Amino acid sequence: MSTTDEPIDVGVHDATTDRRYGVTGPRGFRACGVAAGIKSGTALDLALIVNDGPGQQAAGVFTTNQVKAAPVLWSEQVLRERKLRAVVLNSGGANACTGPEGFQDTHATAERAAELLGTGAIEIGVCSTGLIGQRLPMPALLEGLDTAVTGLNDTERASTDAATAVLTTDTHPKQVCLTHPDGWSIGGMVKGAGMLAPNLATMLAVVTTDAGVEGETLQRALRQACSGTFERLDVDGGTSTNDTVLLLSSGASELAPAEAEFTELLTRVCGDLVRQLQHDAEGATKAIDITVRGAASEEDAVSIARLVAEDNLVSAALFGSDPNWGRIAMAVGRSAVTIDASVMEIIANGVTLYSGGTPVADRDTVDLSGRDIEIVVDLRLGDHSATVLTTDLSHDYVEENSAYST
Amino acid sequence: MSTTDEPIDVGVHDATTDRRYGVTGPRGFRACGVAAGIKSGTALDLALIVNDGPGQQAAGVFTTNQVKAAPVLWSEQVLRERKLRAVVLNSGGANACTGPEGFQDTHATAERAAELLGTGAIEIGVCSTGLIGQRLPMPALLEGLDTAVTGLNDTERASTDAATAVLTTDTHPKQVCLTHPDGWSIGGMVKGAGMLAPNLATMLAVVTTDAGVEGETLQRALRQACSGTFERLDVDGGTSTNDTVLLLSSGASELAPAEAEFTELLTRVCGDLVRQLQHDAEGATKAIDITVRGAASEEDAVSIARLVAEDNLVSAALFGSDPNWGRIAMAVGRSAVTIDASVMEIIANGVTLYSGGTPVADRDTVDLSGRDIEIVVDLRLGDHSATVLTTDLSHDYVEENSAYST
Known part of the structure; x- marks a missing residue:
């Protein structure tokens, strides 16, 4: 934290x-x-x-x-x-x-x-x-x-x-x-x-x-x-x-x-x-920590970690225990902060999946089936880092929030 | 459009x-x-x-x-x-x-x-x-x-x-x-x-x-x-x-x-x-048009309409045909654009639900059970408007996006 x-x-x-x-x-x-x-x-x-x-x-x-x-x-x-x-x-x-x-x-x-x-x-x-x-x-x-x-x-x-x-x-x-x-x-x-x-x-x-x-x-x-x-x-x-x-x-x-x-x-x-x-978040089946490191400032790290945390496609993939790191790259690329896709790294539960602009490990080598998931995005642009906590996007989230006021 | x-x-x-x-x-x-x-x-x-x-x-x-x-x-x-x-x-x-x-x-x-x-x-x-x-x-x-x-x-x-x-x-x-x-x-x-x-x-x-x-x-x-x-x-x-x-x-x-x-x-x-x-959007069961009018500029109108369109709580409520306009008010209030909650109006499928800072109609008077839903937020601050098209957040959206790459 x-x-x-x-x-x-x-x-x-x-x-x-x-x-x-x-x-x-x-x-x-x-x-x-x-x-x-x-x-x-x-x-x-x-x-x-x-x-x-x-x-x-x-x-x-x-x-x-x-x-x-x-x-x-x-x-x-x-x-x-x-x-x-x-x-x-x-x-x-x-x-x-x-x-x-x-x-x-x-x-x-x-x-x-x-x-x-x-x-x-x-x-x-x-x-x-x-x-x-x-x-x-x-x-x-x-x-x-x-x-x-x-x-x-x-x-x-x-x-x-x-x-x-x-x-x-x-x-x-x-x-x-x-x-x-x-x-x-x-x-x-x-x-x-x-x-x-x-x-x-x-x-x-x-x-x-x-x-x-x-x-x-x-x-x-x-x-x-x-x-x-x-x-x-x-x-x-x-x-x-x-x-x-x-x-x-x-x-x-x-x-x-x-x-x-x-x-x-x-x-x-x-x-x-x-x-x-x-x-205990609504419908959550995963506790996901998104860490952005190697940022030029802590503010940059927080803003990019938030983009990843709020991305529905990332959250839905993680609900399915699916190491679909391309969606993480997509979310990072949406940032207003300038990034360099050819140097950044994406690491899921300790396994580096993307580095130097290309995939570096088979996605099947990562096990995301447990409750706790740690995603690290290393921008390799500086010395600052931040972690944002989030959850997955599950059926129960949709269920609870589509039937709230009725 | x-x-x-x-x-x-x-x-x-x-x-x-x-x-x-x-x-x-x-x-x-x-x-x-x-x-x-x-x-x-x-x-x-x-x-x-x-x-x-x-x-x-x-x-x-x-x-x-x-x-x-x-x-x-x-x-x-x-x-x-x-x-x-x-x-x-x-x-x-x-x-x-x-x-x-x-x-x-x-x-x-x-x-x-x-x-x-x-x-x-x-x-x-x-x-x-x-x-x-x-x-x-x-x-x-x-x-x-x-x-x-x-x-x-x-x-x-x-x-x-x-x-x-x-x-x-x-x-x-x-x-x-x-x-x-x-x-x-x-x-x-x-x-x-x-x-x-x-x-x-x-x-x-x-x-x-x-x-x-x-x-x-x-x-x-x-x-x-x-x-x-x-x-x-x-x-x-x-x-x-x-x-x-x-x-x-x-x-x-x-x-x-x-x-x-x-x-x-x-x-x-x-x-x-x-x-x-x-x-034909993934898992969509609703076609939702979010119109923001009475904005000081078209840019303001677009940015607020986007906030409402992207809000998961609004999208999940509309999946449930639930006129939970409080979530729309919440989404509008997150804007970086200055708004006045005491003058704005929220209208769903033609029924004004919120005006002058208070609820003005029972939410049960609105029927959102059809496919097409029109949400209007009148900021009452100017003459500009914009419409953003979106969909609901459904079980099928979660299903399709949690099982994509596997």
């Missing part, structure tokens, strides 16, 4: 991983997931995550889509203060393209949560995911919030319930917690499969930490961590109206790590969550 | 259409399609189209992909003279990424055709389509050329055989001929589904005319016709290494139309061929 071949080692390589706990892993956080009736049936659909402090510093990054959902407009606004007491998340409706009324629904959600927690609405972040263009069932949502507040706690179950309540087409909750040898932790949960250039469905992530980190530092660390992780997952080139990553710091560990050390552990947490997203 | 709402009418609206004849419709052309054994079995796989003159003016447009197949490199080079006596086309192999040896194979093909026709290799265009990265079976191809020359004629059967010999995953030959009231004609054939930004598989098109048109005028007319037709088809954002459109003029009608009139009829021929490509 790192953007360079040699990540800086600042001493957290022996951090403890705990996959059972997510946002309640770090001290100072409680969570709850309830079935509010936003979705039909008894599925969990409303999550509440509360930061009990002592600190309430926060940071966020949001979708770059010009069509922004009401909760994105709201959360962007309140995060200017770099402070959040709590986050309310719902599945069952994106609250996007719902006009001023939809924004009022988000505001009312924040107001109710603030009232219940004894704070102001400006300290409440809101995230939504689901179908675009429909109002949320507000009476059910607000009643669900009342229930959620009474169920808040810091158990493994609470963390898992919260991570479950935000799921849409995901098949299982995705969370992680890493603890630094010094004793501070970063935990997180995520749903969906994308961010910024990527995504299949909305991606929502909440990351918590008991390290004491000041707001502007949190924001800087989050931007940097996202750029090498969430922003390097590209399933289908889409960008949701609702994508959001929030980071909350309680400071409850009474430890204040150096920025570089904090950023490194944060990047690992985000990287772990991204890998979970990749493995 | 036109780039403006009101195409200039220069008097060919009563042109005669003949779908049975393609490249041999205009006088002065002979064709042949043979089974050379490039593909396995007895499928036609080699086409020869000969211009018997008296004129031999020609023009061409080629893929923008930086990875260009050997026949593209060859044909681009020979067309600098704006003169072609004949075109050789093969399916069963793209002859791309095959190095200097692959280029020699193309050269040898042109040499043999030239020898058989009593001209120079520089007057022979070559086009190939099929799998990238494999050498062509040259003995079989050259022997097939010998056979093809003996079978040349100007019958309907010859035209259809030539149009059949270039097919890969197409389900039927695609050709048309239009005759101007003054008595000159333009005919054409096409295979594949794409060009420039588009394509699913390689697109090859050969267009013939018995109008007497000088080379530079032919080239100008072809560029203009392509910009409003082939370049407005976008199935999956790909761009083949082999895409080629060639235009040959025999002048056998002894008529020399004005450039505007010639360009208009040429645009109609190309538009007809593009519509046939759209309907």
Whole structure:
């Protein structure tokens, strides 16, 4: 996931991983997931995550889509203060393209949560995911919030319930917690499969930490961590109206790590969550890493890796475990970056298939039948590289996405 | 297909259409399609189209992909003279990424055709389509050329055989001929589904005319016709290494139309061929026209229409006849062009679904169950518009493209 071949080692390589706990892993956080009736049936659909402090510093990054959902407009606004007491998340409706009324629904959600927690609405972040263009069932949502507040706690179950309540087409909750040898932790949960250039469905992530980190530092660390992780997952080139990553710091560990050390552990947490997203993407049967190396700049490497990751013909071939490297060459050739087809190399799962302008190995010598596939394109034009994570284009992807709103 | 709402009418609206004849419709052309054994079995796989003159003016447009197949490199080079006596086309192999040896194979093909026709290799265009990265079976191809020359004629059967010999995953030959009231004609054939930004598989098109048109005028007319037709088809954002459109003029009608009139009829021929490509695209069950209007420039309109056309989530929803307009809003919002989500409108098959920032009709009031779907996005920011043709993302698309090279 790192953007360079040699990540800086600042001493957290022996951090403890705990996959059972997510946002309640770090001290100072409680969570709850309830079935509010936003979705039909008894599925969990409303999550509440509360930061009990002592600190309430926060940071966020949001979708770059010009069509922004009401909760994105709201959360962007309140995060200017770099402070959040709590986050309310719902599945069952994106609250996007719902006009001023939809924004009022988000505001009312924040107001109710603030009232219940004894704070102001400006300290409440809101995230939504689901179908675009429909109002949320507000009476059910607000009643669900009342229930959620009474169920808040810091158990493994609470963390898992919260991570479950935000799921849409995901098949299982995705969370992680890493603890630094010094004793501070970063935990997180995520749903969906994308961010910024990527995504299949909305991606929502909440990351918590008991390290004491000041707001502007949190924001800087989050931007940097996202750029090498969430922003390097590209399933289908889409960008949701609702994508959001929030980071909350309680400071409850009474430890204040150096920025570089904090950023490194944060990047690992985000990287772990991204890998979970990749493995649980809609209809995915393959986890594909596209690495472009030998580029004149990292930006070039990322843009070419994205072209390959987003190419339907490449993705469909890999679904069929077919080492059809000609389609990779075609995708690379579409780049606005100048390349030289006579010097570049294409390598699949370690076997060089194309080099010096001609095929150099029989395609049958490559085995792509497993889940994990590594494609390397060496441009041989410079020293920069980047990896973009993607998935295959499967029948299940088409099935899930052709029957979504009906 | 036109780039403006009101195409200039220069008097060919009563042109005669003949779908049975393609490249041999205009006088002065002979064709042949043979089974050379490039593909396995007895499928036609080699086409020869000969211009018997008296004129031999020609023009061409080629893929923008930086990875260009050997026949593209060859044909681009020979067309600098704006003169072609004949075109050789093969399916069963793209002859791309095959190095200097692959280029020699193309050269040898042109040499043999030239020898058989009593001209120079520089007057022979070559086009190939099929799998990238494999050498062509040259003995079989050259022997097939010998056979093809003996079978040349100007019958309907010859035209259809030539149009059949270039097919890969197409389900039927695609050709048309239009005759101007003054008595000159333009005919054409096409295979594949794409060009420039588009394509699913390689697109090859050969267009013939018995109008007497000088080379530079032919080239100008072809560029203009392509910009409003082939370049407005976008199935999956790909761009083949082999895409080629060639235009040959025999002048056998002894008529020399004005450039505007010639360009208009040429645009109609190309538009007809593009519509046939759209309907026969790999796995397509829908023919979808994406029109963006109210744009500040035509360029803006095209770029946004492309984003919608290439979006997998939109394409999969339309495969399911699902009017999930939120995905269209999401795709539009990804544009680098500044839009205003609170003023834009989204209209599907004539029903306005989104306007003024909110949903304005129940999605169930739209029927998308038929083959033809028209999506209109009105940005309400200016007076320019453009239409991009696309298809849906179906199970058959995944099936065909995951089992291609194996």
